[in-house]
Amino acid sequence: MNRFVVAEPSKCIGCNTCMAACTEAHKREGLQSHPRLQVTKTWEQTGPILCHHCEDAPCARVCPVDAIQHVDGAIQLDEKICIGCKMCALACPFGAITPSGTSLAGVAGIMTKAPQYSEALDPLLVWDLGVHTVAVKCDLCSFSDDGPACVSSCPTAALYLVGGDGMDDATSTKRDMTASQVVKPRLHPVMEGPEA
Numbered sequence: 001m002n003r004f005v006v007a008e009p010s011k012c013i014g015c016n017t018c019m020a021a022c023t024e025a026h027k028r029e030g031l032q033s034h035p036r037l038q039v040t041k042t043w044e045q046t047g048p049i050l051c052h053h054c055e056d057a058p059c060a061r062v063c064p065v066d067a068i069q070h071v072d073g074a075i076q077l078d079e080k081i082c083i084g085c086k087m088c089a090l091a092c093p094f095g096a097i098t099p100s101g102t103s104l105a106g107v108a109g110i111m112t113k114a115p116q117y118s119e120a121l122d123p124l125l126v127w128d129l130g131v132h133t134v135a136v137k138c139d140l141c142s143f144s145d146d147g148p149a150c151v152s153s154c155p156t157a158a159l160y161l162v163g164g165d166g167m168d169d170a171t172s173t174k175r176d177m178t179a180s181q182v183v184k185p186r187l188h189p190v191m192e193g194p195e196a
Contacts, residue, residue, distance in 0.1 A: 002053040003073045003140060003163040005037075005148055011158035014039055014046030021153035029143050031079060034100035036138040037150060048150070048159065051075065051096040051138035059088035059097055059137070067135070073163060074140050084133040086124055092137075099124060101133035 019035040027033040037050035053075045060068040060075060067081035068088060077088075089097040140161070141148045151159045 001073075001163065002055060002070075002075065003161060004053040005050055005138065005140070005151060005159055006162050007047045007050070008158045008160075009045040009047035011156045012039070012045065012047045013156055013158075014041055015155065017153050017155060018048055018150035018159060021149040025141055025144065025149035032100050032134060032136050034098060034136045036136060037096075038098070049094060049096055050150075051092075052094055053138075053140075054093075058091040058093065059135075062087045062091045068137075072142070074142065075137075076139055076142060077135055077137050079134045079136075082134040084135070086133075086135070088135050088137075089124055097135050097137045099133045100136045 016039050018037060019039060022035040022037060023033050026036070037048040039046055039048045053073075057068065057070065057075045060066075060070065064085060064087065065081055065083055067078050067083070069076055069078070084099060084101070086099050089099055138148075146152060147161055148159075151161055
């Protein structure tokens with residue numbers, strides 16, 4: 001089983017610290033600074049959505065240039081090879097891949113204003129003249145010996161990294177807890193027939 005980061009919505013406070021840590025860690029490495037996870041909010045809970053590093057990896061299967069590979073127990077994307085076709089983002093069942101690129105305004109020495117888009121416009125539909133867009137997905141901060149920056153920066157420990165053994169242990173613990181619970185039989189009322 002591949003390694004991946006698990007998020008516990010019950011512990012998440014929606015502070016976006018994980019997104020900021022992700023951005024900074026990748027920017028230092030010269031990679032796209034777009035965060036590799038997105039904190040999603042509902043009425044009841046918040047929690048980040050990020051790559052599950054699927055065993056069958058639909059994103060890797062559809063990549064026409066093999067920029068997405070299975071490496072060291074994770075699904076890794078090589079931004080230098082990516083051609084920005086967005087096929088992986090369409091194939092990802094979790095919505096964990098986002099196309100992103102550096103706008104002309106972000107290139108040193110160029111003061112051209114970048115076009116502004118509505119927040120409602122999906123990143124898959126955005127296209128900017130002169131911007132090389134590449135896929136952005138969680139790489140488990142493979143360049144860092146400290147592991148994923150989001151995990152170490154989370155103030156409530158809502159994120160943690162699991163691998164094959166860790167997942168097996170968690171599954172086993174959950175099974176044991178479920179098996180040890182007392183089950184009370186549920187009695188269903190008998191339906192009475194129509195009165196004569």
